[in-house]
Amino acid sequence: MSDPTPVIDDLREESEELDRLVAGLSPREWALPTPAPGWTVAHQIAHLAWTDRSALLSVTDEDGFRRLVEKALAAPESFVDEGAREGALVPPAELLEQWRDGRAALDKALRAAPPGARFPWYGPPMSAASMATARLMETWAHSQDVADALGAARPLTDRIRQVVWLGVRTRDFAFGVHGVTPPADAFRVELVSPSGELWTYGPEDAPQRVTGPALDFCLLVTQRAHRFDLALRAEGPDADRWLDIAQAFAGPPGAGRPPTGEAAAR
Known part of the structure; x- marks a missing residue:
């Protein structure tokens, strides 16, 4: 930037x-x-x-x-x-x-x-x-x-694009802090913003993908919600693993939040 x-x-x-x-x-x-x-x-x-x-x-x-x-x-x-x-x-x-x-x-x-x-x-x-x-x-x-x-309810704004960008950029970091070699290939990430715009990252033809609401992605990468409580979808084993360990903040692996409600029974 x-x-x-x-x-x-x-x-x-x-x-x-x-x-x-x-x-x-x-x-x-x-x-x-x-x-x-x-x-x-x-x-x-x-x-x-x-x-x-x-x-x-x-x-x-x-x-x-x-x-x-x-x-x-x-x-x-x-x-x-x-x-x-x-x-x-x-x-x-x-x-x-x-x-x-x-x-x-x-x-x-x-x-x-x-x-x-x-x-x-x-x-x-x-x-x-x-x-x-x-x-x-x-x-x-x-x-x-x-x-x-x-x-309290929070206003949803497209300012979360900055959080999304950091979450995408820290993909390899998240794998690394868990002792896992980061995937060699880029993922495709497609997220719908609060205003309804589609935000995209990575090659359009990438076989491994993450899609869903941008808000849910932000809650995931900041570890404020468990993936089971979010409407995010992963295609490919590495992308699926990423949703388990995503972390946009520095430091050792975070404990994250446990699933709630029906998601806790999965």
Whole structure:
């Protein structure tokens, strides 16, 4: 992506949508449990604030980010949870302000990034567009956790195209973190957007395919729903395996979510 502005705009809008969802919550609602074990609504916002600060360090202070990585490597299994736990102890109004300030600073830094610049991360270095895409994916996924906790309906927008793109791009990563050699051939992915547009990726004649709603694909690759609860279809054994292990976020294999309702009986 040559111009990162569109995805940075999408990230800002996605964050503002979540902000509207949580801004008026009572202390009791901030303490509601979400589908992530041990995480309340406050943990979810604290985690987003923490990762925004990490991304800001990456973009503006490479030495500071390097020290953060060293800290993460010293406690790889608890590092992320510790950040969420510490933030969740902050009074909700203060936590909300911290999140707003951090994401505004990151927005400004990404827009000011020199063309072609790449920034360190916990995986490969990322461009400004890739960094914004990763932040949007995580914001969207944790927004889903908050909405589930509150029993709230989320507006469906074509901003999820950024999540879809990242989900497709991380196919080989998902196989790799499970110790499986990625398939040699590209898959065809055909997904229907919230607005009804067909989004396509990969060779049109590829024998292995994934098709279905774009929303369901996003829920799958962010591991916010089990494949049995989604209207996704795989053709070919490797594509079918991908639906079991798809993961758009960095780190070790996620536990995912168990199937619900009738799907749980499969």
